Amino acid sequence: MKNITRRSFLKTATSAAAVSLVVPVLPEGWYALARADEPGYFENEFGITDGFCKKVLEEALSKGGDFADLYFEHTISNWVILEDGKVNRAYSDVALGVGIRTVKGEQVGFGFTQELSKKSMLNAASTAATIASAKAKKPAGKFKWLETKNYYPLKTLLTAVPIESKLPLVQSVNDKCFAKSPLIVKVNAQFHDQQKRILVVTSDGIKAEDLQPRNYLYASVVAEKDGRRERAGWNLGGRKDFSFYTNAVVEEIAKEAVDRAVILFDSVQPPAGEMPVVLGPGVTGILLHEAIGHGMEADFNRKKISTFATMLGKKVAEPFVTIIDDGTIPYLLGSINVDDEGTPGQKTVLVDKGILSSYMYDKISARHYKVKSTGNGRRQSYQHYVQPRMRNTYMLAGPATPEDVIKSAKNGIYVQDVSNGQVKIGEGDFAFYVSQGKMIEDGKLTAPIKDLNIMGNGPKMLKNITVLANDFEMSKGGGGACGKGGQAVPCGFGQPTCLVKSMTVGGVRRRE
Amino acid sequence: MNKEMQDLVVWAVKTAKSAGADECRVRMSSERFVNISYRERKPETIKEASSRGFGIEIFVNGRYSVQSTSDLRKDALKDFISNAITTTKLLAEDPFRTLPDPKYYKGRAKRDLGVLDPEYKKLTPEDRHKLVKAVEESCLAKGGKKVISVTASEYDSHDELLLMTSNGFEGHMESTFYQAGASMTVQDEGDRRPTGYNYIACTKKKDMPTPEEIGAEAAKRTLALLGGKKIKTEALPIIIENRNVPRLLGGFMSAMYGSNIQQKRSFLADKKGKKIASKHFTIIDNPFVKGSFGSRLFDNDGFATKKRTMIDAGVLKEFFVDWYYSRKLGWEPTTGRPSNLIIPPGKRSVKEIMKDLGRGILITGFIGGNSNSTTGDTSIGITGQLFDKGKPVHAVAEMNIADNHLKFWHKLVEVANDPWIYSSWRTPSLVFTDVVVSGL
Numbered sequence: 026m027k028n029i030t031r032r033s034f035l036k037t038a039t040s041a042a043a044v045s046l047v048v049p050v051l052p053e054g055w056y057a058l059a060r061a062d063e064p065g066y067f068e069n070e071f072g073i074t075d076g077f078c079k080k081v082l083e084e085a086l087s088k089g090g091d092f093a094d095l096y097f098e099h100t101i102s103n104w105v106i107l108e109d110g111k112v113n114r115a116y117s118d119v120a121l122g123v124g125i126r127t128v129k130g131e132q133v134g135f136g137f138t139q140e141l142s143k144k145s146m147l148n149a150a151s152t153a154a155t156i157a158s159a160k161a162k163k164p165a166g167k168f169k170w171l172e173t174k175n176y177y178p179l180k181t182l183l184t185a186v187p188i189e190s191k192l193p194l195v196q197s198v199n200d201k202c203f204a205k206s207p208l209i210v211k212v213n214a215q216f217h218d219q220q221k222r223i224l225v226v227t228s229d230g231i232k233a234e235d236l237q238p239r240n241y242l243y244a245s246v247v248a249e250k251d252g253r254r255e256r257a258g259w260n261l262g263g264r265k266d267f268s269f270y271t272n273a274v275v276e277e278i279a280k281e282a283v284d285r286a287v288i289l290f291d292s293v294q295p296p297a298g299e300m301p302v303v304l305g306p307g308v309t310g311i312l313l314h315e316a317i318g319h320g321m322e323a324d325f326n327r328k329k330i331s332t333f334a335t336m337l338g339k340k341v342a343e344p345f346v347t348i349i350d351d352g353t354i355p356y357l358l359g360s361i362n363v364d365d366e367g368t369p370g371q372k373t374v375l376v377d378k379g380i381l382s383s384y385m386y387d388k389i390s391a392r393h394y395k396v397k398s399t400g401n402g403r404r405q406s407y408q409h410y411v412q413p414r415m416r417n418t419y420m421l422a423g424p425a426t427p428e429d430v431i432k433s434a435k436n437g438i439y440v441q442d443v444s445n446g447q448v449k450i451g452e453g454d455f456a457f458y459v460s461q462g463k464m465i466e467d468g469k470l471t472a473p474i475k476d477l478n479i480m481g482n483g484p485k486m487l488k489n490i491t492v493l494a495n496d497f498e499m500s501k502g503g504g505g506a507c508g509k510g511g512q513a514v515p516c517g518f519g520q521p522t523c524l525v526k527s528m529t530v531g532g533v534r535r536r537e
Numbered sequence: 538m539n540k541e542m543q544d545l546v547v548w549a550v551k552t553a554k555s556a557g558a559d560e561c562r563v564r565m566s567s568e569r570f571v572n573i574s575y576r577e578r579k580p581e582t583i584k585e586a587s588s589r590g591f592g593i594e595i596f597v598n599g600r601y602s603v604q605s606t607s608d609l610r611k612d613a614l615k616d617f618i619s620n621a622i623t624t625t626k627l628l629a630e631d632p633f634r635t636l637p638d639p640k641y642y643k644g645r646a647k648r649d650l651g652v653l654d655p656e657y658k659k660l661t662p663e664d665r666h667k668l669v670k671a672v673e674e675s676c677l678a679k680g681g682k683k684v685i686s687v688t689a690s691e692y693d694s695h696d697e698l699l700l701m702t703s704n705g706f707e708g709h710m711e712s713t714f715y716q717a718g719a720s721m722t723v724q725d726e727g728d729r730r731p732t733g734y735n736y737i738a739c740t741k742k743k744d745m746p747t748p749e750e751i752g753a754e755a756a757k758r759t760l761a762l763l764g765g766k767k768i769k770t771e772a773l774p775i776i777i778e779n780r781n782v783p784r785l786l787g788g789f790m791s792a793m794y795g796s797n798i799q800q801k802r803s804f805l806a807d808k809k810g811k812k813i814a815s816k817h818f819t820i821i822d823n824p825f826v827k828g829s830f831g832s833r834l835f836d837n838d839g840f841a842t843k844k845r846t847m848i849d850a851g852v853l854k855e856f857f858v859d860w861y862y863s864r865k866l867g868w869e870p871t872t873g874r875p876s877n878l879i880i881p882p883g884k885r886s887v888k889e890i891m892k893d894l895g896r897g898i899l900i901t902g903f904i905g906g907n908s909n910s911t912t913g914d915t916s917i918g919i920t921g922q923l924f925d926k927g928k929p930v931h932a933v934a935e936m937n938i939a940d941n942h943l944k945f946w947h948k949l950v951e952v953a954n955d956p957w958i959y960s961s962w963r964t965p966s967l968v969f970t971d972v973v974v975s976g977l
Contacts, residue, residue, distance in 0.1 A: 108800070109865075111629035117621065119606035122588075135584040139607045152585045155662075188627050211801045247801045247911060256802055256911040295916075297939065297975040298770035315905075328576070330686045330722040332730055408588065447905040447918075451685075451722045451730035452765065454935050456905020456918035476914035478906045480935045480975075484728060529767060531906075531916045531937025531975045 064170055064234045067097050067224040071141045075168050078226040080143070081125065082164035084150035086228060089159030090127040090134070091392075093150075094366055097123045097141070097224040098407040101184055107195045107214040115188070124407040127153040131327070131389055135410045165230030173233060173362040173369050176355050177264035183218040183238055186267045191216045194270055198244045201279035206287055210254075211247040216240070216270075217262075217504070225367040233363045238264050239515060241503030244278050248286040257285035257461070262503020263358045263517070285442070285461055288473050293464065295477040295532030301437035302479060302528045303430055303465060307498035308442060310518030312525075313348060313418050314507065315446040315455040316483040317341075318518075321375050321383075322401070322413040322509075323390030325450050332453035332484055333381065341381045342487040345423050348376040350385055352400055352416035358503055359417035359516035366402040366411050373399040375418075376487075387413040405512035412510055417517035423493025427522040430494045432468035434524050439463040439470055440479070453483035478531040486525055494522035538709050539697055542567060542589070545609070546701045549593060549618065554703055556619045560596040560636045562702045562839075565589065570694035571662075575669045581688060593618060595625045601634040633864040637838050641860070641870065642706045645834050645841040651827040652712040654741040657695055665691055668717060668748050675752030676719040683723040683760065685730055689752060692716040706839035714830075715739050717748060719755035725763050733759030733902075737959050740828050758901065761922065765934030767976035768923060774897035774950075774970045775938065776887060778921075779957035781903055782880075782964035788908025788915045789942045790875065793847065795862030797910050804913035804943060805853060814851040814946030817883075821846050822857075824876035831877035831961030840872055847878075851946075878962040883952035887966050890951055892927035898974060899924055900938075913942040919974070937975040948972060 067073040078095055085093035099121050106114040123146060127134040134156030136149030198214040218240040226232045241262025248255050259281035261274050304312055317333070325331035333341075342348075352361045352370035361370040366388050374382050386394065387402030390413055403414035431439060439462050446457035459477050463470045499519035506513040546563050553561040572584040591614070592605035602625040606617055673689035680687065693715045700708040718736030725731050735755035739745050746754075777785060791797060792805040805813065824833050824842035833842055838860045847855045858866065859873030891899070899922045906917025916939035923930040940948075953966035 105628075111631065113601065113629040113631035113634070115602040115624060115628055117602070117604045117624070119608050119617070121606075121608040132580055133582045133584075135582065137586045137588075139588060139609070149586065152583070156580060156583050188624055192627070213800065249801070254801055254911050256909070295939070297937075297973055299977050328686050328688075328722075330730060330732060332728045334730070335728065408586070410582065410584070445905060445907045449732060449904060449920075451732035452725075452762075452934060453729070454765075454904065454918075454920075456937075458905055458907040458916065460907075476907070476909050476912070476916055477939060478916035478918055478937050480904070480918045480937050482935060529935055529937060529975055529977075531918065531939045533916075533939045533941075533973050 081146045081150045082228045084147050085127045085153045086162040088154045089157040090129040092228045093127045094227040100221040102219040104217045105191050112192045112195050122407040125149045125153045129157045132156050164228035168232040171233035176360045179266045183220045197275050205283040208248040210249045213245045227367050231367045233367045235362045244282040246282045246286050250290050255289035260502050260504045292473040292475050295474040297532035301434040302525045303434045303439045305441045306496045308500040310520040311443050311446050314518050315448045316486045318415045318418045319448050323384040323386045327393040331450050336381045342379045344379040347421045350418045357417050357517045364400045364402045365404045368398045368400040371400045385413045403514050409512045415516045419519035422495050422497035422521040425494045427494045430492045430522045430524050434465050437465045456480050481528040489526040492524040497521040546699050557622050558595050558597050560703045562594040564592045565699045567697045572692045574690035575673045576688045597625050599630040600625050600628045636704045637860040641840045650832040652740045654713040657713045671748035672752040675749040676756045679753040679756035685722045687721045689719040708835040721759040731762035765932035767935045769977045770975045772971050774894045775972050776899045777967045778901045779955050779966045783962040784903045791910040795858035799862050799865045802911045808853050812851050813853050815949045816850045817949045818851050820848040821879040826877045829877045836872045880964050882954045882956045882965040887953050896925045
């Protein structure tokens with residue numbers, strides 16, 4: 026069904042954890058490195074000139090409005106896929122088009138076209154213009170390139186990597202998975218790469234171009250033992266250069282996928298009811314994404330439909346809790362040099378030592394709150410309009426050791442990997458699905474558990490974070506996407522091991 | 538039929554063959570849509586556009602790839618097809634990958650599926666705005682003083698699909714789509730702001746409820762969430778409301794697909810002919826339901842569609858097996874994906890059933906959750922109403938149900954008489970007993 030208004034984290038492939046201890050930062054001077062190409066792609070390839078853009082923006086503002094923008098996109102996506110031992114399938118997709126938006130207050134008119142011809146673009150602009158009904162407004166006379174940093178410089182464009190180089194990579198994942206355990210009966214593997222080029226031109230005279238790579242290598246395995254089957258998967262990726270995919274990466278993916286499937290044969294039935302929950306480091310940051318991230322996107326707050334709508338400046342967590350949304354971490358899935366309405370990529374502190382310090386703003390919400398956009402204006406493609414969206418959302422480390430955190434839970438569950446999540450913004454109630462975890466009994470990790478949903482409430486959960494460990498990790502997968510209002514965008518997350526005093530675990534075994 | 542689209546599809550098949558493809562299948566779709574939403578009695582968004590999609594499956598030297606593009610400039614498309622063939626030749630051979638035997642194309646039903654609204658072109662911008670305003674007004678009126686925000690919207694589209702293969706298949710389908718609804722947020726105790734919604738979709742405008750009914754229902758559903766809280770963990774009877782059944786049923790259905798069976802990811806793989814659910818569980822795949830979204834005369838392979846009983850009184854009868862996986866499995870193909878899934882309705886209403894159930898939960902929404910097609914394990918968050926002898930007690934939130942599909946569907950004790958007709962999965966409300974509901 027179309028247009029279902031739910032916000033959910035949709036994983037297309039299993040996410041992965043990393044080994045870094047701190048959020049990596051770019052060394053000084055690194056930004057000066059050349060990009061994989063220079064600005065001007067859309068002019069060179071499709072004849073999109075400043076004069077042309079000005080005419081279209083004039084049409085978009087022909088009935089008034091506060092501002093208008095054009096979002097050009099040319100995206101090339103490739104998948105090479107292995108099944109039953111052979112790389113025998115490939116998919117490719119090319120997306121080309123422009124989205125045209127007119128904004129009046131908090132109202133949006135939007136049209137798009139796949140034809141970059143003057144006639145088609147003027148038609149789309151005239152659709153966007155219908156949101157306003159006043160005197161025509163003039164766009165800026167000249168457009169100036171926005172200066173941005175590059176958080177994902179590439180040595181080689183992914184489109185320049187021949188398929189012959191990708192095939193052995195995928196084959197190698199398959200061979201390593203089978204070599205690791207005789208219990209493996211099926212392997213699916215794939216390499217995905219995407220090269221998204223965008224050009225944003227705004228009526229206030231900004232133009233910004235970006236080349237956003239995205240890629241991952243993924244393995245999913247089925248293991249069989251005594252007639253029982255279990256499945257697990259693993260991927261590594263992000264906005265990487267192709268040189269990232271070394272033998273060591275292939276080895277890690279195969280090992281994680283196989284280990285994670287094989288251990289499930291020892292799993293026990295998960296318990297049900299309220300109990301302490303310890304979240305392992307890295308990918309479990311999906312908890313932040315669902316529990317508070319979405320609720321702190323500014324559109325939900327300006328409409329007063331988020332449970333966090335009245336909490337700005339108030340204490341929402343213990344003083345040792347700091348949560349950040351960051352588009353500037355090198356090569357991570359949620360990083361962006363520029364957002365999709367021409368604001369540079371940046372880092373935003375959402376919860377500062379327990380105090381709710383900022384929402385995530387796009388331009389419309391920023392105008393509502395009379396603040397600057399935080400660069401969170403994102404969209405799935407030229408066919409969609411901008412919404413405030415997360416980038417890489419994470420919680421900083423604390424002083425405890427992971428063992429201390431587990432010990433302090435005493436009895437409960439430990440979450441190691443998750444595969445789905447969703448939140449109800451107004452209530453703050455959220456859920457995430459644990460694909461892999463362990464029981465905590467008497468302060469120690471014991472039997473594996475799997476396939477259970479955990480329910481909680483965002484504001485309550487924040488206050489219930491009682492211990493943070495010193496083992497911060499970011500997720501390092503490249504296969505996930507966050508869904509909101511029918512749009513999917515890539516984002517990342519991370520956190521240290523942490524204890525949440527109490528959440529509802531949706532198991533099948535009632536506790537005695 | 539759109540002549541320009543048809544010409545492009547014919548050209549693409551010829552171009553692919555002359556560029557070296559042994560066989561190909563070309564798919565082209567187009568959509569013209571309008572989407573309007575209102576908030577605070579003025580338009581919040583107005584969106585309108587046309588889009589086209591072109592996809593080609595290439596079979597060359599026993600190798601296979603799928604390519605799609607929105608860049609339909611003929612020169613660009615010609616290079617695109619030629620490059621695709623070159624790339625395909627570099628892949629490993631797959632002896633199972635061929636176009637279907639044309640015998641499966643034959644026998645296509647000649648009937649009007651009723652999915653194209655002849656009135657669609659008469660719809661004006663004024664009609665659309667009037668509809669959304671009426672939805673918003675009725676939602677606001679029913680919501681009363683508790684309302685924080687209402688967003689009402691409509692979406693309508695005209696869609697066309699063309700499918701052609703180099704071994705003689707040609708198919709065309711044209712349909713319309715209407716959706717209207719509202720999402721409402723209300724103030725509850727403390728910081729809780731429950732949000733509920735009601736979205737209704739049809740292929741024909743005349744089948745839609747009135748905008749007043751749609752808006753009022755959105756408000757009613759939202760107000761029912763007020764005071765939501767969790768109860769202790771216990772085993773209870775549950776009723777899953779008709780419109781929410783597909784969310785849980787989807788996890789079960791994923792094990793019925795040929796791809797998952799062949800890849801050893803199906804908990805149903807060895808269950809054909811066996812009893813896998815209670816006698817109340819029957820599922821029919823019916824591609825000929827008049828006016829339903831899933832109706833079709835041919836499937837993605839080009840097979841002529843047929844009505845099939847998939848599960849009969851708890852016994853698994855058929856799987857969804859497309860051409861490719863039928864060859865890998867060595868089975869006769871059926872069809873790759875469901876069309877309209879029908880669970881035949883029972884005799885009693887949900888209200889009547891609730892009276893006899895004692896204490897239980899009526900589930901009116903799911904949150905999060907997932908289902909493991911390999912093992913059948915499933916766990917999912919719920920919202921709804923705790924009831925006792927037919928009377929509502931209070932709303933429930935932050936709760937969860939979990940089970941294994943191979944056990945869960947044996948707990949189905951009754952099917953209500955209320956199939957949800959605004960979806961291709963036409964499911965009535967379902968009643969289960971002894972389900973562990975997690976809360977406190």
